[in-house]
Amino acid sequence: MPATLRWMILCLFLTLAMLALAACSDDGEGVVKVVYSDSSFFTTGNDDPALVDSVRLVIFDQFWQDVKDDYAYISGKGAVWDAAREEWRPEVVRSLTYYQYQNLLLGAMSVLEDENLALIDSTGEVHPAYEAKRKVNWRIDAWQATAEQLNYEVQSGWGWGIADTVGYFFFNSFDPESFDETEFDVALESMRDLSAIMFDMRTAGEVVVSLTVPKLDAAGLQILSEPVISRFVEDEVTVLEQHSNDSPDVDPIIITPRGEWSFTKPVILLIGQDTINEGELFAAAMSQLPNVSLIGDSTAGLVGATQYYELYEELDYTIPTIGYTYVDGDPLRGEGLMPVHLIRWTPDSFIDDDYVLISAFLWIDQFLE
Template sequence: MKLKICFIAIALVCFTNSIYSQNLAPQKNFDVFWNIFNNNYAFFELHKVNWQESYKKYRPLVTNSISNDSLFNVMSTMLKPLGDSHVNLIDAAHKKKFNAAGPSHFAAEFNTDSLKAAFWQTADSTLMKNGFARIKGYGSIFKGKHLFYFSESANFGYLRFSRCFAKIKDGELDEKDFEMEILDSIMAQCSNLKGMIIDVRANIGGDDKFSYEVAGRFTSKPVIGHYKRERIAGTNRYTKTQKWTITPKGKFAFTKPVIILTNDKTVSAAEVFTLAMKQLSQVSTIGTNTEGNLSDMYEQELPNGWTITLSNQKYYSPRMVCYEGIGVPVDVKVSNIKQSLLTMKDPVLDTAIYKLHRF
């Protein structure tokens, strides 16, 4: 009888401890979440977010009985003021994701899949109206899009890529398969042209190595593209500054005039590409500033299995200017608006073609 009572007592203690641990789980997850950002995020000051005050404001809302949905909402509310597209909160089990990206003119103007498709149709139509051949896709396909798109006229080439990686393998960016042989075959068609347009508007980014592989086709000598450093976790110090250099790639260097088209959805590795290319003397940019989220994404998992990502690095131009939050600036500002779809004319692309004719 004593043994039975002992078993019951032990079972009751275990059950009570289990309930107690479950009840504390939301608070534990909140504290881990807050500390990961507190120890690693690089841009609280830039975005004017007082993370300590956020803790004081929102921690009391995380009670023992708070639901997962409510906890997710509290965390999302805290992250939104960062306006950083590299900040994510992901509950994969329930297919929930919050992204803290700030406002975007381009995304607001072309806010449906059909409008985005019409935007690119307008760009392709503008090319043809200016004597370019019908555009063709090359390379691997990701989410219905080829890696590269290319067209040429008698004098100029047009190269578009909407991502900075070749494909996805096992859920990860493929850092090896750059499909540069395909790019080199495209570049060979440009050897006798007088200029090129490279379109990275709405490029979703990917891998900085890819960006530098492409940039290497446009220089005959090493050129410093950017610097970067990383916050040392739990401190306000940063690692030693790293130098990234564009080195010549491919069979020849295209050193004639190049115009890069960007907008505020040119993101991450595409911004790094733009920043690096702007260090080459023959390159100019048209459109609007890039998004302003250049850092790689630092990723950690919370105790409950949710994933968070954040920006823990600072990227700089060779002159040590950081464009986080403001984007890589353009030389000539021209915006795309929804009304331009009615005339099937792309004002950004038209401006680039006009400028090439004047070189």
């Protein structure tokens, strides 16, 4: 038995002993979702400027109409958004200051229960109108202690290592400004003869796209992780579909093979509640390939290409304007992606080492037997 695997098994046994003393979770599935909304991000102070009466309703009506027209997931929520206008528009008239006004807009958006709907303040900080608290199956110090055993190579937003016959990639970003596909290809080449590859996507949560121009068009829009996915297909394949609210057309997301060879042996994606946006989109696309398995925990169920809107002076906001579905029409949003193998955990799972990651490697070892 390889030394690295023996080390992982020992760590797992020690962690299991601790787990025996702890309850798995409130719902027995290792996941607890606590949802809340808060419209008090902006604090009123002596420097809080008054908002000109004549523009309050104009701004609100433009904001409400933008969401009505462009929000990719307005279908099924239209009545809720109409009711929000009736409830919050009178409050707009009574709002005295700029900060109060921003809080009212956040309150209105919160009824749509979408974390990608947000206001952006004058410092550039993003304030979601709605937020779901999730239990995340990852902790940085425990992960670092385990990753050291893999001779982990750090890149910008990602990294890689090797455990015996299994390659390992960790991604928390597919930012095109920092991701270098040439560096990825070099890492993948070193794994060409390995038995399997694992992608650790437990903290992958970049917003898909953010633009300052209006009306982002779904046609031809590719996902940021496409350069990675393209190394795992042998033929051109449609993995997902995308749509915008203002068009009945559905545009396919087509992946074309890239490079001189493709990795077609088993690929395992380790996912969790912090796998959101582009990370979740990557997991959904990869899950359509026949050699890919998802393990870990369910993902967030939060996918949408988010667009930046300039509304009034320093009052900006974001709206998900592109939605995604599987090829059969089922939406990506909602419950999130479900793993074929659930790795149960508690906060004690990360005291010394990354129990979830170790368990994932052990599952792969059994899977390959």
